[in-house]
Amino acid sequence: MTRQQLDVQVRNGSLVRVWYGVYSRAMPDLIGRLxxxxxxxGRPVVASMGTAAALYGFDTENTTAVHVLDPGVRMRPTTGLVVHQRTASPVQWVAGRRATAPAWTAVEVARQLRRPRAxxxxxxxxRSRWCTSGDLERAVLRQRGRRGITAVRELLPFADARAESAMxxxxRLVMLDHGLPRPELQFTISSPNGQRWRVDFAWPAARVAAEYESVEWHAGRAEMLRDKVRFAGVQELGWTVVPIVVHDVRRQPHRLAERIAGHLARGTI
Known part of the structure; x- marks a missing residue:
């Protein structure tokens, strides 16, 4: 098929151009694009940054571009492709492909982000179980001196596999930054009759809990009713539940911290 014929196929939607000289009937998934x-x-590429994170299952930033290490041949960044010049990056296999090692990847990605997203x-x-706290500590040491590493090093003691979402x-970082006691994560509250409810954050001594409420989770009526029943059950046991939404976290962190602090003070009197 000539170049002109390929262009016609792309224009009429019969083909999509994946990369220069490579076409497909439909845009492939990440593994297919790699x-x-x-x-x-003409040779296997090594996934890095957000692309490697996606392969390991911890891409919190929903990376769309493909990130790879420079393969050592002429390879220019283009739309949807970012080529990284990296030396001494450890590499391992995941999903049948080579990618920068998980702990190294996590630290590299975190260095580029604001503290909350890091x-x-x-x-x-x-949480992915691809790496441990010790692995992250060693990756931080190996990347010492690089931009953003100080912030990552300071955050490392607070990293916790029990967090179930980026928000x-x-x-949690809002709570820590404002001097609140470190909460228990994914804490289970039990009633005398054997009912059990799990909350995102808990301060058991004060009987205070906090729950992050995402718009996506409450998109359905069933989910909303389930949460209302759960909150009612927890409150009947003498607990205070503080609801948290994205606006609280990103727009009014001081007020969020003050609300929780007030409930904690009353709960420990």
């Missing part, structure tokens, strides 16, 4: 890039480069990445990396990580 495979197509192998074909375009903590979310570290939490997610631990829970962001909310």
């Amino acid at each position: 495979g197509a890039l192998d074909v375009a480069m 903590l979310a990445t570290l939490d997610a990396a631990l 829970e990580s962001e909310a």
Whole structure:
């Protein structure tokens, strides 16, 4: 098929251009795009940054561009492709492909992000079980001197595999930054009759809990009713539940911290 014929096929929607010289009937998934890039480069590429994080299952930033290490051949960044010049990056296999090692990847990604999202990445990396706190500490040491590493090093003691979403990580950092006691995560509250409810954050001594409420989770009536029943059950046991939404975390963090602090003070009187 000639170049002109390919262009016609792309224009009428019969084909999509994945990379220069590589076409497909439909845009492939991430593994397929990496495979197509192998074909375009004439050798296997190594996934890095957000692309590697996605392969390991801890891409909190919903990376759309494909990030790879410079393969050592002429390879220019283009739309949807970012080529990184990195030396001494450890590499391992995941999902049938080579990628920068998980702890190294998590620290590299976290270095590029604001503190709340950096903590979310570290939490997610631990939750994925691809790496441990010790692995992250060693990766931080190996990347010492690089931009953003100081902030990541300071966040590392707070990284926690129990965080179940990036926004829970962001909310927790608000609490820590404002001097609140470190909460228990994914804490189970039990009633005398055997009922059990789990809350995102808890300060058991004060009988105070906090729950992050996402718009996506409450998109359905069933989910909303389930949460109302859960909150009612927890409150009947003498607990105070503080609801948290994204506006609290990103727009009014001081007020959020004050609300929780007030409930904690009353709960410990």
